[in-house]
Amino acid sequence: MDRIDTAETLYLRVAGYYRRAIRSGALAAGDRLPSLRALTRLHGVSLSTVVQACHCLEDEGLLEARPRSGYFVRAARGSTLQPVREPDVGRPPSLPDPAVFAGIHARVSDFVAKCERFPTHTNLAQAFGPPEVYPLEALRNAAIRALRRHPEVLVNPVPPLGDAGFRSVLARRAVAAGMSPAPDEILVTHGCTEALNLALRAVAAPGDVIAVESPAYFGLLQVIESLGLRALEIPTSPSRGLSVEALELAIRTHPDLRAVVVVPNFQNPLGCVMPDGEKARLVELCSGAGVALIEDDIYGALDDDDQSLKACKAWDRDGSVIHCASFHKTLAPGMRVGWMLGGRWLDRIRMLKHAQSRPNDALAQLAIGEFMAGSAYDRHLVRLRRHLLAQRTHMAEAIATHFPAGTRLNPPGGGMLLWVELPAGCDSMAVFDAALRSGIRVAPGAMFSNSGRFDHFLRICCGAAYSPSIEAALRTLARIVSAG
């Protein structure tokens, strides 16, 4: 969507300008910002706009106000941690031992069973926000309006691809991510998980190899395992995403490699974004090699700088890219609405969807369509991004303050996840068990890979508002990590 230039959002531009300057190092810790009066002249905005921008950066932990002296750049303790180590991309990736390979389902089931056994007061494991960060009231009103406008919706059959009006809204909004789908190319799905299932079933058969990022979202590893496919983990940089060189090598050495699945924007669990040049190279490589590129862009709308991140699909010229997304993270975790663009596998994907689950319920589509047709969705995203940035900053600072020496982390530029490397030798499964006994839930690194390389990592979700109980939970976690 285009930027909205209202007085309400003008301050975000000013805040974004200084956020970028602080991130790039142009403004360093201790530097003083120009006076408020100078800022109004510099940006051609009102005094209240610059005050609002400074408050916003203060909330995010980037600035501090000093009485009678003005605003200063704060030393962000989160960013003083060493970054997570880069992987070795020189080694050809290999498939794990089949016995090890069948591990993710068992590990995830074990995780779920243990979580059910112990009551939790602080959940830092779920990768979505708590109810209060989503526009409940506005969505409820949108659903009521939709029911009024379409009273027959609960009894009429749904069109096979999903509601036409909703698909038009999705098509219009896809333009911001560099895509230009016709509404009829869009298939509404039961969350991103169904989209990934359909994509994998369309391009591969049991026994085939699927390249994935390492580490990868454990739900994807479960889908791959449940379809009888084999996951080949490709070294992935915590700052730049999947290594295209390593994938090239894997394509040469594994003739049964049918597809690669990537999360190009705010990867789960790394939180990194692939630079546009890498996205373009990846699309070119897959297209040339005849390998399907399945992208999962579920976090793409959560960039701190309110810019639209490009999807890999933006570079697709021959239908080699299957694009999958959903509203689970950005709008309505309870509605299970996702969507996909099937590329050259569209017809097969439609057939599989029909055979597997038939069209999605219409009411959720109509409600989200109503909500997204106007500017309410843009305003919600602006609020959500500000909230997530502030929570990530607080959490990263607390981790830097309390966790033992040797802890590493890369502060991401958006999304809601922190991928924390614990000191060498620390077993994240043992940390998870001990934390659970204290009522705290975290996601252990072992769930994100079959390689064993991430057993000393934790994924921490920053969706909930930072509070004394979260601070206390992080201190407890730090004690557990230090003891381990």
Ligand SMILES: Cc1ncc(COP(=O)(O)O)c(C=O)c1O
């Ligand atoms: C990268 C990624 N893809 C897909 C999903 C699941 O999406 P949905 O709930 O829409 O099925 C998640 C949820 O955590 C995720 O992190």
